[in-house]
Amino acid sequence: MLAAITSLMLLGFALGSLLGLASRYLKVEGNPLQKEIEEMLPGSQCGQCGYPGCAAAAEALANSRAPVTLCPPGGVVLAEALAGKLGVSIDLSTVEEKQPMVAFVNEGLCIGCGRCYKRCPTDALVGGPKQIHVVISDSCTACEKCIDVCPTACIEMRPIPVTLQTWHWPKPSLAYTA
């Protein structure tokens, strides 16, 4: 009787302390999925998804509170990757790719105040004080943050024109319905 009680108690202590140690040393900080998703997102903290930054968006995605198509700069490519990661199926043919835009500074109105380049998450705006600012179109993600701060409303978003290098054949349409 005594032997049984002691042995069970010892077993309980040993396993309990093992669990305690494990929870201390093998602790998982936060949701690992969230971290992985955050790494996949562009990280420009542009806020176009409606969440304050990519970390918040990743959290929403990890808890399946947001659709995988939430990130406009990521486009179809990212939506596909996220769907693969989260194991959800999306019909990519229904994903409307937003027409790619790029910021444009109207040089006649720019007063060189420098507010826009301080806000730009990808350093796509360059310029000095009292000098006209310009957009490096390859770096611009069209997050529209600069539009909000411009005191003379001289920044606008323009569609990126299709060139011979970027044009490709459209998807053929089939008359019949299979």
Next chain:
Amino acid sequence: MKLFRIRGGVHPQEHKQLSAHKAIEVMPMPELLRIPLQQHIGSPAVPVVRKGDSVLKGQLLAHAQGMISAPVHAPTSGRIIAIGKHIAPHPSGLPVRTITLKADGNDRWIDLPGPVDPFTLDANEISERVAAAGIVGMGGASFPSAVKLNLGKRFSLHTLVINGAECEPYLTCDDRLMREHATEILDGVRIMMRALGVAHCLFAIESNKAQAHEAISKAAGNHNGIHTVKVPVRYPMGSEKHLVQTLTGEETPARALTADIGVVVHNVATAFAVHEAVRFHLPLISRVVTVSGGAIKHPRNLRVAVGTPVRELLAHCGGFREEPARLLSGGPMMGQPIINTGIPVVKGSNAVLALTAAETATHPAMPCIRCGSCVKACPCGLVPAEISARTRHGDLQGAADLGLMDCISCGSCAYVCPSHLPLVQYFNYAKGELTARQRAEHKQKETKRLAEQRAERIAREKKAKREAMMRRRQAARKRTKSEKAGANV
């Protein structure tokens, strides 16, 4: 010589008899020439002339830029009246930077250095001359030829293959060139062999061009190492990877170059241009173009100045016999639609076709019946039906996994499809879309990098500011201490 069978392929009706018996005719110089600055794969050329300049025939108009590029020369003497955008010879109809030259009618050449013996030049000098002459692959792909002549430095090559297959229906420009200029072509071939450092050349001609074969064999008779080979008539025999496989039995690995298996392929028209450029310093300013099709009144083979509008070619051939159902630049299998006859002939244009409704098979598409005809026809060993189904449903990655990127867009699958499915059209779309996605992915990576760098910079600046403040505070504290000490003294 033993030939090897390639898989797949189709036998479209040839229609070559329309223009094969017509000797190459020099087309009169048009009044206005539109010379695009990008007639090749790679970076566009940079203009060295300005609006209003007078130029002579053969004068450099724009120089090459970057590693893969080609210069552009004046096809005749005249005045530059514009450097701006003009509709490109491209199915998109988008504009491309173009030099507009108004011919003065004198057709006066620039002073050219005297002819040289190319066999006193070394490989580098030859490829430099080919590059300076603006020669690009004239079979249609328009890849700068000098880059391909330099492949000997990176790969160990053993054979040069000259592509005289001309497997596309209707096309006869290479056929005529071989019949009429065999000696010149052979000279070009020997120059290219010297540049590549190979001792062996296979000159492949499809067996439906008996006269061309005879002319080339006769001209090649007294040169060592050049063998003329009759290859069977089958589309797409002129695809370089398939031609090499037919001749050597070796298959080029997926997404690799034929140079990886020691072979370089050049077109016959390119060989002719190399002969003119290296021996006589003549830049590439004209090419032979077949104008044919059931809707053309007088089909012809014309030597046309680069920049001549397609409209002029059609007018020179007597216009249309009947309203064409389709206008094409290139052959009927792989050619691109001409949406505006104002587009110019460029270095890579080999034909202008006007096809009647009877010649173009336009049937409504029906559902796939899984007959497998496309699988049998595909020369690359792919499953077109499956790839197109995945493409249709937006699964481009799935299509790529099935070998989409190994498709050469030859159109054999769409040609044989009994349901008239636009198979090759799906693949062209999918390839373009995948490239666009790669670009988007690249941009996203760059965005991430830029955002990270910015965050790091802001953190650094903040830290520097804080440290500066600390230092200032410490200094101030020290000062007050010493002042106190001074007051005490």
